[in-house]
Amino acid sequence: MPLSRRSVLISGAAVGATGAVTALPDPASARPRPAPIGGRSSYRKLPYPFTLGVASGDPDHEGVVLWTRLAVNPLAEDGLGSMPSRIVPVEWEVAVDAGFRVVVRRGVEYARPENAHSVHVEVSGLLPSRWYFYRFRADGHHSRIGRTRTAPSPLADPSRLGVGFVSCAMWEHGYFTAYRRLAETGPDLILHLGDYLYEHPTGSWQTPGGNPRLHDGPVTRTLANYRQRHAQYKTDPDLQAAHAAAPWAVVFDDHEVDDNWAGMVPRLPDPDFAARRAAAFQAYYEHMPLRRTSLPDTAGMQIYRRLHWGRLATFHLLDTRQYRDDQVCGDGYVRDCAEAQNPARSILGLTQESWLLDGFQRSQARWDLLAQQVFFAHRDRDRGPAVESAMDAWDGYAASRDRITRGWVNAGVRNAVVLTGDVHAHWAADLKLDWRDPGSRTVGTELVCSSVTSGGDGADSPSGSHPWFAWNPHLRFNNNMRGFVRATITRSTLTADFSVLPYVRRKDAPAYTRARFVVEDQAPGLHQTYDKPPAPTGTKGLLRDGVDADRATVEAETRQY
Structure with a gap:
């Protein structure tokens, strides 16, 4: 197998390296609260330290x-964070x-300087x-109040789950209004699929x-x-x-480390x-609500894992960066790269592939959802x-994709959604067993969320107008506006609302559902049930006609993310 451009350049270095939302008080209203936790008072030694908020994550049925x-x-x-170099007890x-009249668990953790005074509490019981x-x-000082929930018990069969998923939030490209609009929909769980931050120096993109705002500090x-x-x-x-x-x-993607990194290859x-x-x-x-099982060590960081929502849904959270083979033929769109078909290549690594295939075999869920980072369906940019x-x-790891797809088919997974x-x-796509045959059996569904801000203000266009659809009939929807996806999962359907914001370079944009698709239980394939027409010609912040919108979308797809 020929070495890639990057492997040749740095191989020596790499080998040697080791429900409805209840209104929650904001920090300003939480600070003066007089009631002490646990009935004890504490002498105030620090200025207000909870400037980064609170978070919860990775719920199971008991914690x-x-x-x-x-x-x-x-x-x-x-x-x-200008914190003193001492351990600080955090209750x-x-x-x-929300009034904390009925407290069910309490304790003390210690914020340590070697961990940037971060705190992770794994609550059980x-x-x-x-x-x-x-x-x-x-x-x-009191933090703001957060709201969280536990998953159903393993044998429970809940009737409904609301999931929002997001990705790609570039600070400099706009305001994070999409996060707030997603919170306002009252999700049970939020998935972040990568590019939580960007490593770029100020003004480089x-x-x-x-850009409406700037990064602090140099390239990370x-x-x-x-x-x-x-x-x-x-x-x-x-x-x-x-x-x-x-x-x-x-889960992280590339920009949490470096653009398009692969394994130990930058x-x-x-x-x-x-x-x-x-x-x-x-x-x-240090900055994510992760369990101790994800604590990094000299071998790397364990980020692939599973979350179960009773017998309704299983989420397989994947790592498509840390164990992948280096990209071949370059990092972007490449024509007829034979090495991309090499069966020895993997985007997950063979250990993670085996873990995922075993999860398919063991699954008893109605819906198996692969929460991951990069486009799964085949996309051909050439009409010839x-x-x-x-x-x-x-697409750069075609055999790896084929093993995963056939794995869920052979395991009899009831409903597979990426x-x-x-x-x-x-984007939305039907997933095929054989991409070379347009009439091939549909065996799953892919739902792709837009960015929170990356790329700046987006562009609307009529549904189905993307030129690639003509020779990629399994691609069912595309829209280049910013936003998030809100999925409602029941025993009989998965309904995906593609939410969009008309602008992100200004604050407080509204959000609305641009399109809605439904996947029916044991009937893979997308059914569109709602399509809001594009904004009228000349609307500020949007492109003025479908031709321009198509061109902008194609240009956006050719960029290196």
Whole structure:
């Protein structure tokens, strides 16, 4: 197998490297609350330290992870938030009500300087399928109140689950209103599918009209850089609102480390990439509501895992970066790259592939959802006999995709749905057993969410107008506006609402459903039930006609994300 451009350049360095939302108080209203946690008073030694908000994540049927990080100056260049170099006790409590009259769990965790004063509490002993409220206190200061919930018991068959999923939030390209609008829909669970932040230095990626806000700090390379960048993103009030509204489950993609990295291979030659990747992993763990099983070590970071929602749904959260083979023929769209078909290549790594295939065999869920990062369905950009597809996506690992697809078919998975981010546009696709045959059996569904902000203000266009649809008939929907996807899962259907915002370069945009698709139980394939017409010609912030919109969409698809 020929070595890729990047493998040749840095192989030596790599080998040597080791329900409805209850209104929640904001921090300003939470600070003066006089009632002490646990009935004890505490001398105030710090300025207000809960500047990064609170979060919860990875729920199971008896517990959830609670997260916060103390930082009195989030943008401090050393990445430590101007915190003293001492351990700070942080009290926490969980209640059944927002007034904390009925507290069911409480305790103390210790925010340590070596972990940037982050706190991860793995709460257990809770009841299944229940909403709870939680908060923290340190040095007399209360955090804002967060809302979280547990999953149903393993044998339960719940009637409904509301899931929102998002990806690609570039700070400089706009405001994170999509997070708040998603929180306002009252999801039971929020999935973040990667590119939670971007590593770029200030102003290096401009959008039309200019970037409305700026990154602090240089390109992220050191632990201090990544901590500072995470902290800046966490100061966003809309992101804080979404974290406080429901539990999250997160996976990283490339920009949490470096654009288009693969395993131990950076996009550009970098003899210090192993250290950079380790720093990125450490900062990612410190800022996410993850369990101790994801704590990074010298081998890397365990991010692929499963979440079960009773017998209604199983989420297989995947890692398509850390174990993949390096991209071949370049990172972007490539014509007729034979090496992309090599059966030895994997985007998951063989160990993760085996884990996923075993999960299919063991699944008893009505819906198996693969929460992952990059485009799964085949997309051919060339209308002629050649095949031009993206090497950073599953098209660059065709045999790996085939093993996974046939794996869920052979295991008799009842309903397979792939949830995807990365490409800064909404897409929906039928998944085929044989991509070379347009009449091949449909065996699953892919739903792709647009970016939160990446790419700046988007562009609307008539549904079905994308030129690629003519020779990719399994592609069913595309829209280049910003937003999120809200999926409602029941025993009989999965309904996907593709929500969009008309602009992100200004604050407080409204959100609306641009299109709705339904997948029926044991009947793979998309059925469109709603399509809102594009904005009228000349609407500010949107392209003026379908031709321009098509051109802009194609141009967006050719960029290197």
